[in-house]
Amino acid sequence: MAVRSIGEYKFPSRSRQELYGDDQLVHLWWKGNLWFCAAACFRAPKAMSWNDFVAGMVNPLFSCDPDFDAATTTFTWTVDDKPVSPAGDESLEALGVGHKSLITCVAA
Amino acid sequence: MAAPRKLSMKQRYAALTRDLDWDLSYVDEDKAYPYTSFEGIKIHDWSKWEDPFRLTIDAYMKYQAEKDKRLYAVLDSFAQGQGHLQLTDPSYLNAMKLFLQGVTPLEYQAHRNFAYLARFLNGPGPRFAALCQSQDELRHAQTEIHTLSNYNKYYQGMHSWQHQHDRVWYLSVPKSYFDDAVTAGPFEFLIAIGFSFEYLLTNLLFVPFMSGASFNGDLPTMTFGFSAQSDESRHMTLGLEAIKFMLEQDPDNVPIVQAWIDKWFWRGYRLLALVSQMLDYMLPRKVMSWKEAFELYFEEQMLGGLFPDLAYYGIKPPRHVEHAIAEKEILSHQVYWTLYQFSFAAGFTTTVPSEDAQKWLAEQYPQTFERLYKPLWDKASAVVDDGGRYFYQGLPQLCQVCQVPMLFTEPGDPTTICQRHTEFEGERYDFCSDGCQWIFEREPEKYVQAWLPVHQIYQGNCGGPTVPDVLAWYKLQPGDNGEIAGNVEQTAWEAWHATSSAEEQAPAPVAGN
Amino acid sequence: MTQSTGPTPTRVRQVGVDIQETEENRAVVEAVEADNEDCTVRHMPGLVRITSPTRIVVNRESVEQRLGREWETHEFQLAIVSYFGHIAEWDDDQILIQWDH
Numbered sequence: 001m002a003v004r005s006i007g008e009y010k011f012p013s014r015s016r017q018e019l020y021g022d023d024q025l026v027h028l029w030w031k032g033n034l035w036f037c038a039a040a041c042f043r044a045p046k047a048m049s050w051n052d053f054v055a056g057m058v059n060p061l062f063s064c065d066p067d068f069d070a071a072t073t074t075f076t077w078t079v080d081d082k083p084v085s086p087a088g089d090e091s092l093e094a095l096g097v098g099h100k101s102l103i104t105c106v107a108a
Numbered sequence: 109m110a111a112p113r114k115l116s117m118k119q120r121y122a123a124l125t126r127d128l129d130w131d132l133s134y135v136d137e138d139k140a141y142p143y144t145s146f147e148g149i150k151i152h153d154w155s156k157w158e159d160p161f162r163l164t165i166d167a168y169m170k171y172q173a174e175k176d177k178r179l180y181a182v183l184d185s186f187a188q189g190q191g192h193l194q195l196t197d198p199s200y201l202n203a204m205k206l207f208l209q210g211v212t213p214l215e216y217q218a219h220r221n222f223a224y225l226a227r228f229l230n231g232p233g234p235r236f237a238a239l240c241q242s243q244d245e246l247r248h249a250q251t252e253i254h255t256l257s258n259y260n261k262y263y264q265g266m267h268s269w270q271h272q273h274d275r276v277w278y279l280s281v282p283k284s285y286f287d288d289a290v291t292a293g294p295f296e297f298l299i300a301i302g303f304s305f306e307y308l309l310t311n312l313l314f315v316p317f318m319s320g321a322s323f324n325g326d327l328p329t330m331t332f333g334f335s336a337q338s339d340e341s342r343h344m345t346l347g348l349e350a351i352k353f354m355l356e357q358d359p360d361n362v363p364i365v366q367a368w369i370d371k372w373f374w375r376g377y378r379l380l381a382l383v384s385q386m387l388d389y390m391l392p393r394k395v396m397s398w399k400e401a402f403e404l405y406f407e408e409q410m411l412g413g414l415f416p417d418l419a420y421y422g423i424k425p426p427r428h429v430e431h432a433i434a435e436k437e438i439l440s441h442q443v444y445w446t447l448y449q450f451s452f453a454a455g456f457t458t459t460v461p462s463e464d465a466q467k468w469l470a471e472q473y474p475q476t477f478e479r480l481y482k483p484l485w486d487k488a489s490a491v492v493d494d495g496g497r498y499f500y501q502g503l504p505q506l507c508q509v510c511q512v513p514m515l516f517t518e519p520g521d522p523t524t525i526c527q528r529h530t531e532f533e534g535e536r537y538d539f540c541s542d543g544c545q546w547i548f549e550r551e552p553e554k555y556v557q558a559w560l561p562v563h564q565i566y567q568g569n570c571g572g573p574t575v576p577d578v579l580a581w582y583k584l585q586p587g588d589n590g591e592i593a594g595n596v597e598q599t600a601w602e603a604w605h606a607t608s609s610a611e612e613q614a615p616a617p618v619a620g621n
Numbered sequence: 622m623t624q625s626t627g628p629t630p631t632r633v634r635q636v637g638v639d640i641q642e643t644e645e646n647r648a649v650v651e652a653v654e655a656d657n658e659d660c661t662v663r664h665m666p667g668l669v670r671i672t673s674p675t676r677i678v679v680n681r682e683s684v685e686q687r688l689g690r691e692w693e694t695h696e697f698q699l700a701i702v703s704y705f706g707h708i709a710e711w712d713d714d715q716i717l718i719q720w721d722h
Binding site: 117178314315318321322323337344395408409412414416 | 709
Binding site for chain 2: 002003004005006009010011012013014015016017019020025027029031032034035036037038039040041042043057060061063064066067098099100101102
């Protein structure tokens with residue numbers, strides 16, 4: 001259903017990808033861990049490698065959980081509900097991560 | 109000759125409100141009132157609008173003046189009697205900071221839009237009722253600011269509320285709610301604010317705040333609250349009359365009104381998530397739990413009382429209400445847990461609930477607190493014992509519609525965050541619940557414009573890329589945010605109560621600007 | 622969708638009014654209690670809540686008797702904090718709160 005309005009009602013998205021240049025918004029969700037009240041939102045380059053993403057974004061966030069240990073905690077991953085096995089130098093884009101994608105992990 | 113008789117209330121109302129109207133002769137009605145047809149609502153006879161209060165301008169002014177006199181007498185005695193020292197605990201004021209930052213600007217918004225209705229509704233009855241409400245809302249904004257300014261002299265977090273309303277992440281929740289309402293047509297606004305906010309949900313907002321103030325030694329807030337609330341009864345009546353009027357005017361209005369009730373119940377309910385944690389966590393001395401308030405003010409009064417009345421017109425209880433009912437056991441805990449970890453960027457402070465407070469929570473929520481939330485608080489306490497304090501190192505995913513961080517869980521599963529998304533014109537949008545997703549899909553063109561604080565920070569529109577940049581842009585001052593324990597406000601409070609010397613109490617050591 | 626009838630499905634359909642707890646309002650509350658046999662009065666912080674399974678009537682004369690002065694029904698605006706039900710009548714002599722349907 002369209003908005004009922006007094007004139008034409010058409011506006012661009014205020015979070016469209018082009019507003020972030022070569023970057024995009026990426027959501028990161030540690031499923032089943034309520035220590036984190038909600039999934040996180042990051043601005044990350046599309047070409048960012050998985051290793052850089054883990055080192056620069058995942059680990060600093062997850063380290064606020066005293067039970068997390070970057071060296072020993074292992075996860076299974078999905079991107080928008082599709083299982084993925086990310087390799088170290090693969091880019092987020094190559095992994096299928098798009099603008100506002102949801103990267104989900106479950107502790108193994 | 110008999111002496112002229114005093115007019116009855118009915119006659120006075122007819123003479124002063126209705127009879128002063130006139131029929132337009134040199135301009136078409138739809139030119140004079142151009143906004144009352146595009147929403148599809150059909151009105152055949154504007155004179156059928158009822159105002160049970162039968163208010164006339166002279167009576168209105170007389171009683172409003174009396175209400176103000178009573179309030180200002182209390183404010184004077186508060187200032188003269190060092191009232192700021194009478195609170196149960198300075199952390200109580202977190203509830204008032206949230207109120208001032210989140211609700212007071214809404215009163216002003218309401219003032220503006222009811223002024224618009226007072227000009228653009230076709231009938232003199234509803235125009236006059238809207239005019240009174242417009243004036244009331246302005247009075248509420250002014251008296252709230254005036255009342256709380258007495259605390260601003262001594263406490264943190266109350267100096268830049270208006271500025272913060274437009275900028276700070278959690279305040280985009282109430283702001284966007286009202287933006288949504290004032291950009292709708294006049295009839296939808298009447299359902300959104302007049303009915304849903306003022307009738308369906310107002311008691312859940314105001315009465316707990318005011319009883320909380322009464323229970324926590326905050327006399328002036330209690331007084332302004334009850335003063336405002338006495339107007340609120342009139343606003344409730346306007347909301348209820350508005351919905352009955354629309355439903356009675358034409359059967360084609362029923363499905364339109366139903367969809368608005370569905371939308372604005374859920375919008376309002378999500379907004380009240382902020383109130384739920386206030387009742388259960390922010391008040392040092394508890395009044396009633398969110399669960400109890402929800403059962404009393406919503407389930408009993410609205411679902412049990414109002415909706416059977418509206419069923420006469422074919423109106424059903426709001427869509428997704430079953431999710432709200434199921435959430436009453438978990439809502440406040442999830443929300444405060446979120447505020448706890450994000451209060452580094454808030455205009456209020458948070459802390460791990462005390463042992464007594466946790467005991468109370470366990471009693472109020474026997475099904476959920478000890479099983480789901482106590483373990484989290486124990487873990488947060490252990491972090492504190494180790495000399496730390498848990499703050500979320502990042503920014504949260506936000507719901508595109510309600511703008512609350514996506515903290516809510518799947519219906520029936522309180523351990524899994526609820527994730528919903530919809531693709532619209534090639535872009536993905538995320539939602540916290542079926543309710544918010546449904547609202548988006550009804551009017552996607554409206555919600556794609558949402559000013560989501562997290563996205564705006566990432567676009568560089570909020571002062572800079574780092575957290576300190578953003579906090580400076582929010583105008584947060586040291587002591588406004590973060591942890592309660594050891595905060596300047598707490599330290600000052602202890603100093604005031606430790607000394608009995610009037611000279612030492614006189615200055616305001618933590619005054620804002 | 623699930624239709625809810627509240628926590629207890631057999632609940633009576635109440636109407637109610639919340640009144641600010643003040644010296645003057647005590648007369649109003651007493652008048653309401655006297656004129657509404659089936660009403661229940663509950664004291665909450667700062668306010669008095671009156672509920673009834675049928676309807677609530679506020680009579681000007683009853684209030685005036687207890688207050689010992691003239692009282693116009695408009696003054697009830699200074700007392701009322703909230704209500705639920707429908708204001709079915711509000712004239713010079715009486716205020717009536719009940720559900721319509």
